[in-house]
Amino acid sequence: MKTRAVRIYGENDLRLEDFELPEIKEDEILARIVSNSICMSTYKAVIQGAKHKRVPDDVAANPTITGHEFAGEIIKVGAKWQDQFSSGEKFAVQPALNYKGSPYAPGYSYHYFGGNTEYTIIPPEVMELGYLLKYEGEAFYEASLAEPMSCIIGGYNAIYHTESNNYVHKMGIVSGGKTALLGAAGPMGLGAIDYALHADRKPAVLVVTDINQPRLDRAACLFSEEEAARQGVELHFVNTAKLDDVVQGLKELTDGTGFDDVFVYAPVQELAEQGDQILGKDGCLNFFAGPTDKQFSAQVNFYNIHYSPTHIMGSTGGNDQDMRESLKMSAAGKLNPATMITHVGGLNSAANTIQNLPDIPGGKKLIYTGIDLALTPLKDFAKKGENDPRFTKLAKIIAENNGLWSAGAEKYLLNNFAKKN
Structure with a gap:
């Protein structure tokens, strides 16, 4: 199947492009990515390119998908994992794999596995480690932000x-x-x-x-x-x-x-x-x-x-238990990761956001990979509504939630800002 992703080719070389994903193997899982929050670690990887310890030396010839704070929905499960996972389940991933001592991780090292993409192939090591984490909450952004919360x-x-x-x-x-x-x-x-x-x-x-x-x-x-x-x-x-x-x-x-x-x-x-x-x-x-x-x-x-x-x-990073705790608390309404979010955009804005992240004020920048939308501060939605009534509706939802992003805002965005083909 075809997907669209932001991939790294080298130092300060990010490209948004379409490419074909191979058919999954019996020990892999195909998933749709819904949201990915941008991390400063991604910026650091982009400015270093192959010099970064997690970015492969051959990235110029074999680009990797960026983004490691992602959440989505399982589409197809390989035979090996069908007794544990089902299509339609929401998920997050603990990205710090450290699989057999390897530094490789999603968002840095994999050709088909990362967050800034419409579809991804989850490799077997993630399931073997127990790092494909089911999410029972309503909003995908909460699962994306489970990684920084962890x-x-x-x-x-x-x-x-x-x-x-x-x-x-x-x-x-x-x-x-x-x-x-x-x-x-x-x-x-x-x-x-x-x-x-x-x-x-x-x-x-x-x-x-x-x-x-x-x-x-x-x-x-x-x-x-x-x-x-x-x-x-x-x-x-x-x-x-x-x-x-x-x-x-x-x-x-x-x-x-x-x-x-x-x-x-x-x-x-x-x-x-x-x-x-x-x-x-x-x-x-x-x-x-x-x-x-x-x-x-x-x-x-x-x-x-x-x-x-x-x-x-x-300390730097959390483990899978920390991430499970974050997912559980968010799903139960005990944590509100939306307090971190100040900007929302579509996949078309991800590359520019990553490359300019230190110069963009505010908190977390949240990318919805299935839509096209310029990175927009939440406080600017009302003004954008002067030319587009969809933004007026979004601004109203945000205002009713103390100026914060919410499950309602996410649902409206996903239903009304489809990607332009």
Whole structure:
């Protein structure tokens, strides 16, 4: 069958093109991709081309499909997997395969397997690993965003604490403790707030910092102090640019004890050092942000590491259990990944979005692969409605959902913005 996809041929060489998919083998699955959210990791792969560890050396001759935060519907199941999967089932994929030690992953390495395509062939290793994950929720975008949410959840699960005189690590944030999310008013930070408020293990105090007041205002609108209080969490949003003494100001929110858990969501030296300085006894800092500078470093208080003792670690990505938790919570309405989404577009806008991602403000950019639509900020739908009544309807649906994307908006888009042949 024919599909249309955005494929990488080399450094800064992306092409939207039609090509034929082969017939699936008995150990493969054919699927229709509905949505794919754009990740900064894809941008990094595109600017590096074959130099990227996940992109094959022969990509110029054998291009690979981009996109790894995708969701869709199973179309045809090879004989080997017919007792486990059926056509019509919704799915997401845990993309961090690490199959037999290989770095290859969807969105980087496969000729027929990725997210920025109308149809894809899921290879056998995905099913063998148990990484083809069924999704019981309504909206496809929630399943797409399960991958970035799983990274957030993985960060919460990877952070740890110790016991004096016992050689054990207690994994996870301190339940009923004090947590700080630094530089966290961006898309991943919003997901981290959502999870902190609605997961089974919650802090008693949650402090969110940023230096961008409009982003903080949006976060406060999405997650009110009243809603947090109903979850048993005391929530504070702090613009640290307005504090004369950031460390002192943040510590005062803990009654001077410091924080049990600190997450740094931006690769900024000053932010990393602030995170270290606000740790309390046995506090743990998770440096979640991924720097592009291989020499990135910051000062650390080793006195506190030795005597307090504080801990510093980092996490990147989540595992299949983290992703299953995200899918389950989203399907149950406990998480709302739509808080991350600020732009929506069709497959025709994916290549340009990827190549210019660092320069496009806002949060997650969501691509619907079966339609043609210029990448559009949600806030611009009303204006576009002046020339197209479909956008007026979409703007109304978004406005009725606190300015957020929704299952209703997705359904209307898919039903009314068909690809032009």
